[in-house]
Amino acid sequence: MNQHFWRRSAISVAMALALTACGGGGGGDEKPPVDDSTYTVTISSSAHTADSRMTCNQGADVAACDLRMYQIMVEAYVNGDDSINYDTGYGPSKHKGDLQGIVDSLDYIAGTGVNAIWLTPIFDSCKGKTNDAKLEATGYYACDYFTVDPMFGDNAKLKELVDAAHAKGLYVFLDGVFGHASGIGVTMDNLPASLSGLAAPVTAASVANKHDTCVESDTTICFDYSQPDTLAFFKAVAAHYVTEYGIDGWRLDQAYQVPISAWEEIRDTVETAAADRKAAGEEWGTLGYMVGEVWDGNQNNFVSKVYGTAANPGLQSAFDFPLHYGLMQAIGSETSASSNGDASKLYANWNDGSVYPDFAMPNIFIGNHDIPRLGDLLQRTGRGDVNADEYWLRHKATFSFMAATSGPMTFYYGEEIGDQLDGFAAQVTTNCASQGLCDDHVARTDGKVAGVTGHTLSSRQSNLKAYLKSLMDLRDAHPALAQGTLTRISDDSNVFVSRKDNGGDQILYLLNTQAKDAKITLSTSALGDDGTLQNLLDSGDSISASEGNYTITVPAYTGLFYQIN
Numbered sequence: 001m002n003q004h005f006w007r008r009s010a011i012s013v014a015m016a017l018a019l020t021a022c023g024g025g026g027g028g029d030e031k032p033p034v035d036d037s038t039y040t041v042t043i044s045s046s047a048h049t050a051d052s053r054m055t056c057n058q059g060a061d062v063a064a065c066d067l068r069m070y071q072i073m074v075e076a077y078v079n080g081d082d083s084i085n086y087d088t089g090y091g092p093s094k095h096k097g098d099l100q101g102i103v104d105s106l107d108y109i110a111g112t113g114v115n116a117i118w119l120t121p122i123f124d125s126c127k128g129k130t131n132d133a134k135l136e137a138t139g140y141y142a143c144d145y146f147t148v149d150p151m152f153g154d155n156a157k158l159k160e161l162v163d164a165a166h167a168k169g170l171y172v173f174l175d176g177v178f179g180h181a182s183g184i185g186v187t188m189d190n191l192p193a194s195l196s197g198l199a200a201p202v203t204a205a206s207v208a209n210k211h212d213t214c215v216e217s218d219t220t221i222c223f224d225y226s227q228p229d230t231l232a233f234f235k236a237v238a239a240h241y242v243t244e245y246g247i248d249g250w251r252l253d254q255a256y257q258v259p260i261s262a263w264e265e266i267r268d269t270v271e272t273a274a275a276d277r278k279a280a281g282e283e284w285g286t287l288g289y290m291v292g293e294v295w296d297g298n299q300n301n302f303v304s305k306v307y308g309t310a311a312n313p314g315l316q317s318a319f320d321f322p323l324h325y326g327l328m329q330a331i332g333s334e335t336s337a338s339s340n341g342d343a344s345k346l347y348a349n350w351n352d353g354s355v356y357p358d359f360a361m362p363n364i365f366i367g368n369h370d371i372p373r374l375g376d377l378l379q380r381t382g383r384g385d386v387n388a389d390e391y392w393l394r395h396k397a398t399f400s401f402m403a404a405t406s407g408p409m410t411f412y413y414g415e416e417i418g419d420q421l422d423g424f425a426a427q428v429t430t431n432c433a434s435q436g437l438c439d440d441h442v443a444r445t446d447g448k449v450a451g452v453t454g455h456t457l458s459s460r461q462s463n464l465k466a467y468l469k470s471l472m473d474l475r476d477a478h479p480a481l482a483q484g485t486l487t488r489i490s491d492d493s494n495v496f497v498s499r500k501d502n503g504g505d506q507i508l509y510l511l512n513t514q515a516k517d518a519k520i521t522l523s524t525s526a527l528g529d530d531g532t533l534q535n536l537l538d539s540g541d542s543i544s545a546s547e548g549n550y551t552i553t554v555p556a557y558t559g560l561f562y563q564i565n
Helices: 003-021 099-110 133-138 155-167 228-245 260-279 299-307 321-331 374-380 389-403 459-477 479-483
Strands: 038-043 068-072 116-119 144-148 171-176 180-182 220-222 249-252 289-292 317-319 361-365 409-412 485-488 495-502 505-512 517-523 533-535 549-554 558-564
Touching (some): 144 155, 228 260, 260 289, 321 389, 389 505, 459 479, 495 517
Parallel strands (some): 038 517, 116 171
Antiparallel strands (some): 180 220, 517 549
């Protein structure tokens, strides 16, 4: 290990010591559910060899591998300007969010340890001109791609937000909906002068040339990428916000509505714009990261819909729904109430990324604006009431797995404090939209931002936020977590044991997915090393091998990180 790595590691241990003292490290102040028995498992050989598919194959200097994104539902998050409000929308929030509210919240957001923000669509949706006011508020049906929605602010406020976020060390990603738009069509009235020759995207072609999941209606038009003007238009949109505003990339909604060949061209355009900024000496707007959203549990479909192949690549990153489902089955809960605490669901044969091309950067996440929050799902399935220790331990365990996963990750606002909707646990199936309680938008709650919205964090919320920050600091200090190869040491159904390696940085990660402590006997041959193990979130915990074995106790619903010295 080089001197630079040792310096960073020392910093992380010091930070962990401080957090442990205030209940922020390891399992915090919570105690597991009462179960006096102990699960014992002996691991004498590794279940797998080091797997380069489980790394972030973008090179040692690519910051995208360690993106830690914080998703913000703009219309719901924070009201910073009460003169511009939608006052309506899907979900239980007051629907008063705007860009100023995000500017006001940047210090809080940075305090979670994330290094990027993703804003749901902020383009003008022509409020009051369609027959669905709630749909307009979401931003996912734009009519003007070059103008900020006046209910969120204006173009100058967007530039202020981008610059303010960059000043605090946060990347900024916008949400691009390039497959469909507002049913009233796309206006060109506010086209920037630099793009004066740009034509409006063609929308009159036959449905046969449009993606079959996009259904045209009074509120929706679908874009036809067999028409050259469509591709030219969205290449211009994508590059414009990099060049003129310095954004760092895009999240791409319903990416399957755009052909992979078109994504390749749009991505090349964005990457070129970012490279030009870098060549000009700009610090920000030089990343050019693009991540596609395809709601699918079949990893094979991500190759055909998003990634493409080495010969014909599309996007290089997509939200990892297959691994998300595995994580929820192992430690959380799915909306279907499927959760059996089975650690073997992590990297099973249906979500291990084995079919992805080498350049793929899957983006792991817990929740988003389209599914109930983890806290509500845990209560729905009886896996921890908000006042129970189990509730908070499961959140921490889920965070720990994400921290140990190579590549970019995304947190949905409120997850850092274990947010949930009071009074909602059971699925609402009758008139859910009128109540704002449908599963696909119940997570769109008002942001609870300490120091901004008047919300005071409880001790449990503060503890969880501090724990997340300690994990994000750990990723800063240890490149093996964000970019390392993965060796899955155990396929046990109750404990997940893995090793992450990046050069001289070597980390052992253990996760207990059950309600009892796990006593693990791990042989040096299974680990592939016989060095001392140093707990990275509890500097007082150091383990040496005895007679060729390590003995490690992992508390219920807990993830542990050990540096292999």
